[in-house]
Amino acid sequence: MATMATTATMAERGPALEVRDLTTRYGPVTALNTVTVRARPGEITAVLGANGAGKTTLLRTISGLVRGSDGSVLLGERDLTRAPAEAIARAGVAHVPEGRGVITELTVEENLRLGDLLGARRADRRYHLADVYDLFPALAERRRREANSLSGGERQMLVIARALLSGPEVLLLDEPSLGLAPRIVARIFGILRDLVDRDGLTVLLVEQNARSALSIADAGFVLNLGRVVAAADARTLAADDELRHAYLGF
Numbered sequence: 329m330a331t332m333a334t335t336a337t338m339a340e341r342g343p344a345l346e347v348r349d350l351t352t353r354y355g356p357v358t359a360l361n362t363v364t365v366r367a368r369p370g371e372i373t374a375v376l377g378a379n380g381a382g383k384t385t386l387l388r389t390i391s392g393l394v395r396g397s398d399g400s401v402l403l404g405e406r407d408l409t410r411a412p413a414e415a416i417a418r419a420g421v422a423h424v425p426e427g428r429g430v431i432t433e434l435t436v437e438e439n440l441r442l443g444d445l446l447g448a449r450r451a452d453r454r455y456h457l458a459d460v461y462d463l464f465p466a467l468a469e470r471r472r473r474e475a476n477s478l479s480g481g482e483r484q485m486l487v488i489a490r491a492l493l494s495g496p497e498v499l500l501l502d503e504p505s506l507g508l509a510p511r512i513v514a515r516i517f518g519i520l521r522d523l524v525d526r527d528g529l530t531v532l533l534v535e536q537n538a539r540s541a542l543s544i545a546d547a548g549f550v551l552n553l554g555r556v557v558a559a560a561d562a563r564t565l566a567a568d569d570e571l572r573h574a575y576l577g578f
């Protein structure tokens with residue numbers, strides 16, 4: 329019985345994401361060099377590091393937008409390493425790229441319906457329009473407005489909401505804090521934290537803003553020049569003065 333209970337809990341919480349010994353090259357440039365990263369369900373896992381460390385490449389390789397030359401990407405038991413990007417998205421990996429990706433000519437709700445279309449194919453979808461409007465009331469208030477009227481923070485909320493509607497098990501977030509005021513970052517990160525605690529999503533959060541990311545993350549990995557130079561729980565990373573000065577910029 330104990331085993332069954334454990335299995336049920338894990339199924340509710342969704343699968344872990346595991347990247348093993350991943351190497352990705354752009355021609356002669358080795359952007360990722362035997363990188364191993366694990367993100368557990370119900371946790372926020374931060375991937376930190378300076379410009380050019382390989383953070384974006386990690387997310388792009390996981391979601392199949394670029395091909396790794398070695399190593400593997402696993403979602404639970406499922407091997408996604410050589411799967412096409414569409415299959416990876418269908419498996420429940422939602423990638424929110426840097427730079428927001430809002431379609432500015434469409435209204436807020438039309439943008440959301442694009443995610444909703446993807447999610448409609450999933451029998452076990454967790455989020456509907458009403459749910460994301462509950463999470464982000466600012467979007468509900470602006471649902472009929474064109475997305476180009478939104479602030480930076482609202483655009484970030486919109487792309488996260490759209491990703492949720494696609495029915496993900498795993499959210500890959502690339503620099504969601506970029507260009508946003510600290511109080512807006514705190515609000516968005518707070519919503520994310522609540523969501524992960526409530527629904528057991530697996531979140532991989534790429535950030536240059538290490539201080540903010542570690543304030544909500546459970547665990548973190550630090551990349552430098554394509555290699556993992558540190559991996560620990562968030563509190564341990566934040567307390568490591570040497571690491572902070574050398575790689576985290578705070």
Ligand SMILES: Nc1ncnc2c1ncn2[C@@H]1O[C@H](COP(=O)(O)OP(=O)(O)OP(=O)(O)O)[C@@H](O)[C@H]1O
Nearest residue numbers: 354357359377378379380381382383384385386536
């Ligand atoms: N399309 C590309 N072609 C060639 N080299 C690339 C390409 N994209 C990234 N690189 C190189 O790969 C390395 C890792 O870049 P990546 O963008 O993954 O880092 P990052 O940590 O996300 O940095 P940033 O925060 O600036 O996006 C860098 O040396 C970068 O110049």
